Amino acid sequence: MVTKVCGWCVCNSFFWSLGDALIEVRYSVPEEMQRGSAIGNVARDLGIDVTELVRRNARVVAEGSRQFCELSTETGSLLVSERMDREELCVQSAPCVLQFQLLLENPLKVYSLLLDIQDINDNSPTFENGQIELELLESTDLGRRFPLESAHDPDIGANSVQHYQLSENEYFALEMYTQVDRNAYPELVLKKPLDRENQADHFLTLSGVDGGRPFRSGAASIHIHVLDANDNVPVFGQSVYKVSVQENSPRGTVLVKLNATDLDSGIYGEISYSFNHMPDKMRGVVEVDHVTGEVKVMVALDYEQASSHELDLQAKDGGGQSSHCKLIIDVIDVNDNSPVIVVKSTTSTVPEDASPGTMVALLHVYDLDTGTSGWVTCKISDDVPFKLVSEVKNYFMLVIDGVLDREKCPHYNITMTAVDAGTPPLFSSKTVAITITDVNDNPPIFRHSDYSIKFVENQPQGTLVIKVRAEDADEGQNARILYSLPEDAASHLSINAETGEIFTLRPFDYESSTHFHVQVMARDEGRPSFTSTCTVQIFIADQNDNAPVVLYPVQLDGYLAHDIVPRAAPADYLVTKVVVIDADAGYNAWLSYRIVKATQPNLFSIGLHCGEIRTLRPFAEGEEIKQTLIISVSDNGLESLSATATVNIIIEDGLPIIDELVAHDTDKLHGNSDLTLYLIMALAAMSSLFLVLIIGVVYMRLCRYRYMYRSTTNLPVFPPTYGPPGYSDVSCFNTLQKDDQYNSFLTTGSWKRDFRFGSDFVDLDMLNKRGTSLHVGGHSATRAKLLVPHKL
The missing domain is CATH 2.60.40.60 (Cadherins)
Structure with a gap:
């Protein structure tokens, strides 16, 4: 016999108002049925597909401590699992009814099963006293x-x-x-x-x-x-x-x-x-x-x-x-029974991205007392992202009521407390342990977003440059980080994918590149994976690995240019200038000049840092016409490198003396006096600043038209191989031996050790790309600008 009851359900003085109809199935069975006997087919009576029983973990749960019956998930039948003696269960009471619940999970569904135990004549009348x-x-x-x-x-x-x-x-x-x-x-x-x-x-x-x-x-x-x-x-x-x-x-x-x-x-x-x-x-x-x-x-x-x-x-x-x-x-009845909490189903692990409302445990809560003593309330603490929901009598679902974050709290011990309404109230508690499992919801984070390092050039292949480190708040596979470099850095650098150590693939050359900008990517192995990047700035430090190179005079086998000086040249007369470059930078490119050998000692001197060769005294009659000087040029590196240059000087009669090639002490004194005057004027009164500026502008304009004239035999001759196409002599004396006509850009006084350049110029590609330093006019300058031709 199957009975369906809808509306209010009454059990143990509990009244439950259900949103959905509660289906109650009642079976009448005789007592003393043999174990394994079929009571009825629950699946057929409730219209449940038998295949759903296994998938949804269907089972029969008794109200008391004894089970008495069980569910066959293969056939859907309710079977006797334990002897049922009506006289033992209900004594003289009639009717004798046992209550069970049929539980199905995913989603949770509860059906009420009632067994009406029918009496059989299994006892004979007896007299107390025979x-x-x-x-x-x-x-x-x-x-x-x-x-x-x-x-x-x-x-x-x-x-x-x-x-x-x-x-x-x-x-x-x-x-x-x-x-x-x-x-x-x-x-x-x-x-x-x-x-x-x-x-x-x-x-x-x-x-x-x-x-x-x-x-x-x-x-x-x-x-x-x-x-x-x-x-x-x-x-x-x-x-x-x-x-x-x-x-x-x-x-x-x-x-x-x-x-x-x-x-x-x-x-x-x-x-x-x-x-x-x-x-x-x-x-x-x-x-x-x-x-x-x-x-x-x-x-x-x-x-x-x-x-x-x-x-x-x-x-x-x-x-x-x-x-x-x-x-x-x-x-x-008195309130002598504490509420009973039975965990019928629980999920020990929950992913942290589980949505609110997901059930993690099913509880059966009841009290054997009656009346108000049997009214039970169940609650959990408020500081956990879970709550209790009851949709079926005597059953509570523990569901997620918030956002879970394993990184903040990976484990919960949720204590559920049931309290009855008796006087005094009795309570009981049950703790459910829930572990939050990780999902990949955190990207790797580098300890620093930018790394800067100074790295010396010429280090061997495989040298450790820097070690970057990223951390992931996730765990396990989601926190396993792999590092990688972009393709444009693969020719110079390699990275250990697991440790983040960056190594060189070949030695760095400061003269080729002074700086590297690398983006390092960290990717975790979660699904889906997250990535983040950091910037590594590698500044190449120079080493003294380049020797000075003599540009002038040109040192070619079988050919050596001659510099001509008038025999009437006074002391401290500018004869020529040794032009040397060093591809290194900084102190490693700071050059020093000295004469290591001369045809006639004490006749010429060379500027220590400018390379200008001047006369020490006037020439005497009978001195050799041809003078040869061997110049040693050394850089300023820790392990100094050097080069030598041979200068041939011809003393010739009848050449005119150019005054501007003679250093005058009066000019120096005049310059010093002007500087002192400017300092005194600046300190004396701020009001004279404007006047000083006007004087400076006028002075610069006057200097603009001062040119130096030299004979073609007295100026340096640069072979065509030392300049780019179209590069030409600007001295107007055809020392570069080119037929094309160019605008001239001439130097000012050589003793002031600077050059005057025209407005049209371009970088020398070789020097600009290599970052070399050209030592010209006594000054070391990185990426020196050379003269650029301007055709008429």
Whole structure:
């Protein structure tokens, strides 16, 4: 039989209003079914596909501690898993109903299953005392009734005791007496006068027969002693005593005091109280004082085991006469049971990206008490991203109620507390451990967004440049980081993908490149993966790995240019200038000049840093016309590198002397005096600043038109191989031996050691790209600008 109930559901005094209809399936089954017997096909009755049972982890859960039945996920049938004895489960109560829940997960669905346990005739009637002793006076009146012990049958309904039978005899008959509780008791009725002298003892058999098919019966022997003169029986003040007592009442609590009277005197008036029938579960729980008739509690009563008890008592006088009464004990429930929390299903690990509302645990919460003592509330702490949701009676779902972040809290111990509404309230708690698993939701983060390092050139291949480090807040594979470089850096650098160490693939050359800008990417191995980048600035430091190179005079095998000087040249006359370059930079390109060998000593000098060769004294008659100087040029590196240049000087008569090639002390003094004057004027008054500026502008304009004239034999000659195409001599004396005409850009006074350049110029590609330093006019300059031709 399948029954569906919708609306309000009542269980253990809990009222649950369900948004959806609660389907309740009821089956009627006989007790004592064999284990494995089929009760019914739940899947078919509920319209559930059998294949869904395994996928959704379907199972049957009992309300109590014993299961009794189980679900076959293969057929969908509900099977008996444990012996069901109605008399053990429900005693005399009718009906006897067991409640179960059918649970399906993903999504959660609960169905209510009710098993109505039907009684079968599996117990025979029994008498408490198999031997009934009666003592009757021979003067007993005809029709006198003597109550007898009734038979007890644990079965109910038609399977319980239906009638009694008495063995055939001529003195006694059997009749039934119905009390106010509608229980029938057998009574022995005297139908023929007794004669002790004729027959002092009578032996009868009383049989109790139930209504089962087939019927069962039980018998008791009746031994009647015929006595003289006990013609009154004890009489109870009430045929039914009804008392109420709280469960867990202490030992010795008096439930009721029985009161029976007997009009006889002496031994025939002495009354003794006793139980006529005591159920097995009540043996030792209550006792009656044989003399006083007080019924006391000896073992605490438990409302949850039975809410009421019915006991039969008798009062018997000294002559064997007895009467009977019934004692009904109603047990009052008290709040003596704490709520029970049963975890039916739980997920120990939850991904941190799980969406709110995802169920992580299913709880069954109930209280065995009734009334307000059985009302239970369940809660968890407020500081966790979870909450309890109840959609089915007695069941709570623990669901996600916020955003999970493993990096902030990787583990939760959620304590659920259930409190009843009794006085005082009782509570219980259960802790569910949930571990948050990682998902790849954090990118790698470099410790620094920019790295700068100074790295010396010429380091061997495989030299460690720098180690970058990124960190990922995730764990496991999601936190495993691989490093990589862009393709444009792959020709110079390599990186250890796991450690972030950057190595050189070949030596760096400062003269080729002074700076590298590299983007390093860190990528985790999550799905999907995240990346981040950092910038590595590598500044190449120069080493003194380039020797000076002589540009002028040109040092070619079989050819050496000659510089001509007038024989009338005074002391400190500028003869020529040695032009040298060094591809290094800074101090490594700072050049020093000295004469290591000369045809005639003490005739010429060379500027230490400018390379200008001047006369030390006027030429004397008879001195050799051709003078050869060997010049050593050294750089300023830690391990100095050097080069040598050979200068040939021809002394020629008749050449004019150019005044501007002569250094005058008066000019120096004049310059110093002008500088002193400017300093005095600046310190004297700020108001003269404008005047100083005007004087400076005028002075610069005047210097603009000062040119130096030299003969073609006195100026340096640069071979075509030392200049770019179209590069030409600007001295107007054709020292570069080119036929094309160019605008001239001439130097100012050579003693001032600078050059005057025109507005049209371009970088010398070789020097600009290599970052070399050209030592010209006594100054070291990086990426020196050379003269650029301007064709007419």
